[in-house]
Amino acid sequence: MTPSVPTPLTARTPPLTEPSAWHEIALTVNGRAVTAQVESRLLLSDFLRDRLGLTGTHVGCEHGVCGACTALVDDEPVRTCLTLAVQCAGTEIRTVEGLTTDDAPLTSVQRAFHECHGMQCGFCTPGFLMTTTALTERPDRPDEAQVADALSGHLCRCTGYRNIRRAVCQALDERFGK
Amino acid sequence: MSHDSDPHRHGGGLIGRSVPRVEDDRLLRGQGRYVDDIALPGGVEAAFLRSPHAHARIESVDVRAALAAPGVVAVWTGEDVADLPAMLNKEELRTPPGLAELLDPVVRMTPMPLLAREKVLYVGQPVAVVFAENRYLAEDALELVEVGYAPLPVLVDPETSLSPEAPLLHEHLPDNTAVAVAARVGDPDAAFAGAHAVVSERFDAHRYVASPIETRAISAQVDPYSGRLTVWAGTQTPHRLRDAIAHTLGLAPASVHVIAADVGGGFGQKGILYVEELLVPHAARRLGRPVLWREDRNENLTASSHAREQIHHIELAADAEGHILAVRDRITVNFGAYNMTGLVVPYNSLCHLLGPYRVPHVDIDVTGVLTNTTFATPYRGAGRPETVFAMERAMDRLAVELGIAPEELRARNLVGPDEMPYATGLVDRSGSPQSYDSGDFPELLRRAVAKADVEAIRARQREGARDGRHVGVGFAMYIEATGLGPFETARIDLAPDGRVRLAIGAPSQGQGHRTSMAQIAADALGVPLGIIEVTGGDTEATPFGVGTIASRALVNAGNATHRAGRLVREKIIEAAARRLGVTADRLDLSDGVVAAKEPGGPSIGLAELAGRAPLPGVPEPTDGRHGTEISETVHFRPPGFAVASGAHAAVVEVDEHTGEVEILHYVVVHDAGNIVNPMIAEGQVTGGIAQGIGGALYEEMVYGPDGQPRTGTYMDYLVPTSSEIPDLDMDEIFTPSPMNDLGVKGLGEGGAIAPQAVLAGAVEDALRPFGVVVRRGPLSPSRVRELIRTADRP
Numbered sequence: 001m002t003p004s005v006p007t008p009l010t011a012r013t014p015p016l017t018e019p020s021a022w023h024e025i026a027l028t029v030n031g032r033a034v035t036a037q038v039e040s041r042l043l044l045s046d047f048l049r050d051r052l053g054l055t056g057t058h059v060g061c062e063h064g065v066c067g068a069c070t071a072l073v074d075d076e077p078v079r080t081c082l083t084l085a086v087q088c089a090g091t092e093i094r095t096v097e098g099l100t101t102d103d104a105p106l107t108s109v110q111r112a113f114h115e116c117h118g119m120q121c122g123f124c125t126p127g128f129l130m131t132t133t134a135l136t137e138r139p140d141r142p143d144e145a146q147v148a149d150a151l152s153g154h155l156c157r158c159t160g161y162r163n164i165r166r167a168v169c170q171a172l173d174e175r176f177g178k
Numbered sequence: 179m180s181h182d183s184d185p186h187r188h189g190g191g192l193i194g195r196s197v198p199r200v201e202d203d204r205l206l207r208g209q210g211r212y213v214d215d216i217a218l219p220g221g222v223e224a225a226f227l228r229s230p231h232a233h234a235r236i237e238s239v240d241v242r243a244a245l246a247a248p249g250v251v252a253v254w255t256g257e258d259v260a261d262l263p264a265m266l267n268k269e270e271l272r273t274p275p276g277l278a279e280l281l282d283p284v285v286r287m288t289p290m291p292l293l294a295r296e297k298v299l300y301v302g303q304p305v306a307v308v309f310a311e312n313r314y315l316a317e318d319a320l321e322l323v324e325v326g327y328a329p330l331p332v333l334v335d336p337e338t339s340l341s342p343e344a345p346l347l348h349e350h351l352p353d354n355t356a357v358a359v360a361a362r363v364g365d366p367d368a369a370f371a372g373a374h375a376v377v378s379e380r381f382d383a384h385r386y387v388a389s390p391i392e393t394r395a396i397s398a399q400v401d402p403y404s405g406r407l408t409v410w411a412g413t414q415t416p417h418r419l420r421d422a423i424a425h426t427l428g429l430a431p432a433s434v435h436v437i438a439a440d441v442g443g444g445f446g447q448k449g450i451l452y453v454e455e456l457l458v459p460h461a462a463r464r465l466g467r468p469v470l471w472r473e474d475r476n477e478n479l480t481a482s483s484h485a486r487e488q489i490h491h492i493e494l495a496a497d498a499e500g501h502i503l504a505v506r507d508r509i510t511v512n513f514g515a516y517n518m519t520g521l522v523v524p525y526n527s528l529c530h531l532l533g534p535y536r537v538p539h540v541d542i543d544v545t546g547v548l549t550n551t552t553f554a555t556p557y558r559g560a561g562r563p564e565t566v567f568a569m570e571r572a573m574d575r576l577a578v579e580l581g582i583a584p585e586e587l588r589a590r591n592l593v594g595p596d597e598m599p600y601a602t603g604l605v606d607r608s609g610s611p612q613s614y615d616s617g618d619f620p621e622l623l624r625r626a627v628a629k630a631d632v633e634a635i636r637a638r639q640r641e642g643a644r645d646g647r648h649v650g651v652g653f654a655m656y657i658e659a660t661g662l663g664p665f666e667t668a669r670i671d672l673a674p675d676g677r678v679r680l681a682i683g684a685p686s687q688g689q690g691h692r693t694s695m696a697q698i699a700a701d702a703l704g705v706p707l708g709i710i711e712v713t714g715g716d717t718e719a720t721p722f723g724v725g726t727i728a729s730r731a732l733v734n735a736g737n738a739t740h741r742a743g744r745l746v747r748e749k750i751i752e753a754a755a756r757r758l759g760v761t762a763d764r765l766d767l768s769d770g771v772v773a774a775k776e777p778g779g780p781s782i783g784l785a786e787l788a789g790r791a792p793l794p795g796v797p798e799p800t801d802g803r804h805g806t807e808i809s810e811t812v813h814f815r816p817p818g819f820a821v822a823s824g825a826h827a828a829v830v831e832v833d834e835h836t837g838e839v840e841i842l843h844y845v846v847v848h849d850a851g852n853i854v855n856p857m858i859a860e861g862q863v864t865g866g867i868a869q870g871i872g873g874a875l876y877e878e879m880v881y882g883p884d885g886q887p888r889t890g891t892y893m894d895y896l897v898p899t900s901s902e903i904p905d906l907d908m909d910e911i912f913t914p915s916p917m918n919d920l921g922v923k924g925l926g927e928g929g930a931i932a933p934q935a936v937l938a939g940a941v942e943d944a945l946r947p948f949g950v951v952v953r954r955g956p957l958s959p960s961r962v963r964e965l966i967r968t969a970d971r972p
């Protein structure tokens with residue numbers, strides 16, 4: 001067994017590979033101001049998870065199909081695996097960690113997923129929570145087709161979706177009345 | 179606990195109640211701890227170079243450029259790990275002695291090198307691994323590794339692989355057969371010769387994959403304090419992983435600590451051992467730094483285990499009334515490039531083929547074949563959806579042949595509840611005579627038929643299609659031997675603060691063990707749910723364990739928990755009796771308080787009892803020794819299988835112009851014995867059915883003739899979304915299992931077993947005007963159109 005090279009000591013952050021491709025960005029994440037140096041190719045999902053330690057945003061496919069990585073960028077649900085961190089300079093980002101604070105009660109959306117058993121392993125859940133939160137923040141209640149459309153952007157392999165639909169319905173009922 | 183027919187109405191206890199899950203709060207706040215979420219300071223990330231060829235000789239590997247790339251810490255090829263033993267899923271490849279003696283099966287070992295050295299056998303096989311400061315840099319460096327391949331002839335089709343001219347995948351084997359086993363009951367040849375009707379068909383179960391939304395992941399670190407290896411793994415079987423790591427790395431099992439923290443779905447794919455799970459811990463030791471690997475989706479689809487691909491040449495013999503006289507089936511299972519799990523899938527297919535039906539004469543053989551595709555292993559149902567597809571399709575063909583309604587044909591052949599326990603004449607997976615412990619199959623079918631309203635559908639069919647849209651109804655039934663042994667462990671401790679700690683060997687990948695096991699423990703002990711803390715899948719918390727696979731956790735871990743709870747309850751009462759100076763028979767423990775049975779007598783709470791002991795958690799000196807902790811460890815060994823069962827019915831509408839299949843009504847009636855948490859149980863059934871519908875209508879892992887996977891992303895491998903999965907019409911019956919104290923049966927896989935068969939039956943029924951026979955799935959629009967185009971119109 002050859003320990004191919006002696007383990008070098010490299011500063012983990014930032015792993016500078018192309019000095020020309022670094023950008024300083026300033027943005028807001030869950031209400032807190034953040035400034036950071038990011039390389040052009042850094043995905044927003046990796047920025048949130050690895051640089052900011054906000055691991056609630058999950059990565060399931062890295063090609064924009066599963067929806068697990070969804071966060072709200074300026075109130076719109078966005079696939080953070082298809083977004084570069086540098087594109088988000090000046091934006092306001094909300095992740096699942098920002099829905100409620102540690103000791104505060106769950107939001108009505110979170111509670112609905114709990115009460116309707118709209119989750120099993122919980123891996124897809126943050127994505128669904130963020131999309132559902134955006135639905136509840138619209139000025140008017142989204143119609144059935146709009147809800148179906150929003151949910152079809154997310155994969156859940158555990159629940160069979162029925163309880164997720166019930167949860168979304170409950171959250172919308174709470175927000176807009178039945 | 180009582181074995182009332184309806185556990186929902188079970189007394190004052192927690193078992194049978196839809197207790198909301200205690201695991202949710204943390205996950206809803208984004209505080210889950212999946213492997214990739216655990217930050218290990220100073221860690222490096224691994225990325226694997228995988229074979230682009232389905233079959234090739236490796237002629238050269240050059241890693242110099244990759245080693246020089248920025249941030250790269252090490253690059254390993256097969257030569258660098260040649261000193262480590264090749265990987266075998268030892269436990270899964272073991273043939274139970276009883277089965278070996280009776281059936282003398284062939285099981286051939288194909289150890290898998292941790293990194294390929296001489297040959298690659300499938301697209302996706304690991305050839306080299308790069309460790310770098312982060313994943314971006316590791317992937318950059320992967321592109322700089324130069325491998326010279328000399329392509330070899332490729333085998334994708336298992337029947338071709340068996341031909342005498344086929345090249346050998348593994349030179350040490352005489353042919354490409356990995357597994358072969360056969361079983362006979364009665365005199366099938368005579369039964370076929372004397373039959374009124376015989377149907378003979380080929381049905382293919384197609385290849386698809388478990389596809390948990392969290393891909394596989396593993397991270398490892400040598401604890402600088404203890405020197406031990408700590409491994410966080412997305413695994414369903416942490417104890418087996420611990421033992422395999424220890425074996426491969428030459429360590430004592432006790433110096434390896436495996437933790438399956440939050441796991442984002444498994445479905446069998448995370449239930450076996452993979453080379454990456456051995457290489458990452460090895461690297462953590464060799465490099466002296468924590469190492470993390472997380473699979474990407476393309477790797478998961480192409481290089482993590484596949485499932486389901488089988489060919490059945492099935493024949494049914496029946497008398498004029500439709501009573502089955504004999505079944506014959508020649509089953510070929512595509513194993514892919516390595517024999518990973520031996521008899522598990524083939525034998526499951528064999529011994530579940532007869533399902534709920536009475537079959538006097540049987541002749542089944544199964545061959546597991548090696549091909550240049552990704553290895554195939556158990557996936558939710560593990561050999562049962564495939565075999566149920568073949569059997570139920572054959573039943574539908576027999577119904578047509580005899581002019582009997584398909585539901586009526588099924589009813590005539592069902593084993594009755596008065597015949598339980600029912601011996602099939604076969605032997606089960608452990609080698610004992612196969613026996614169905616309990617069930618009421620006719621009632622399952624009766625309810626499913628009633629819910630589907632078959633009369634209404636037949637009436638609509640007589641009216642004819644509307645706008646080219648044809649309705650049809652299908653039925654499928656299954657049985658499932660659940661609660662596979664050999665054992666599962668539960669340990670219960672009364673902590674000094676009066677709280678109860680429960681540790682079980684089986685981890686959860688979303689099944690809600692923390693809640694249902696706490697319900698069982700709370701009832702057994704007589705304490706409130708809220709004081710129970712549950713740990714699952716941590717090899718330090720329970721040194722022994724098997725895992726959450728094969729619909730076994732509730733049966734095995736649940737009953738271990740129940741027994742441990744009863745024993746700890748006794749100890750608590752005895753300790754309280756000593757403390758209170760009364761005899762134990764005068765005391766009772768309920769709601770966390772030990773109190774005299776007669777009113778006004780003495781009482782003591784658990785916190786006081788445990789906390790005021792001379793040593794923490796130690797009540798009183800007993801038997802001259804200085805106390806005994808209030809704690810019990812139970813290894814529950816099931817005496818046999820608890821047989822769950824179900825009947826599904828589906829009503830579909832098929833558009834003859836577009837080929838689209840719309841599910842109008844999906845009925846499921848199931849029986850999993852007593853139910854601990856109905857809400858969780860329903861969730862398990864629903865999730866299983868969604869995966870089955872995916873397999874029936876959309877999902878297929880497709881290979882080109884060159885062995886190249888064509889469905890390597892979620893853009894072309896179609897996992898159903900919310901829009902494709904209807905609400906289900908669910909009903910259940912409860913026939914408690916006599917095989918365990920709780921009367922429970924496994925439930926995790928059942929939902930996934932029947933959807934392929936029932937939807938195929940429904941589509942075939944809808945397309946009856948065209949004379950279509952559905953011989954394989956998935957029933958995608960293009961395949962439905964092809965069926966219509968190529969049908970022999972009646």
Ligand code: FES
Pocket residue numbers: 058059060061062063064065066067068069070079080081082
């Ligand atoms: S990880 Fe972003 S959509 Fe799947």
Ligand code: FES
Pocket residue numbers: 118119120121122123124125155156157158159391442443688
């Ligand atoms: S809860 Fe597991 S993927 Fe949705």
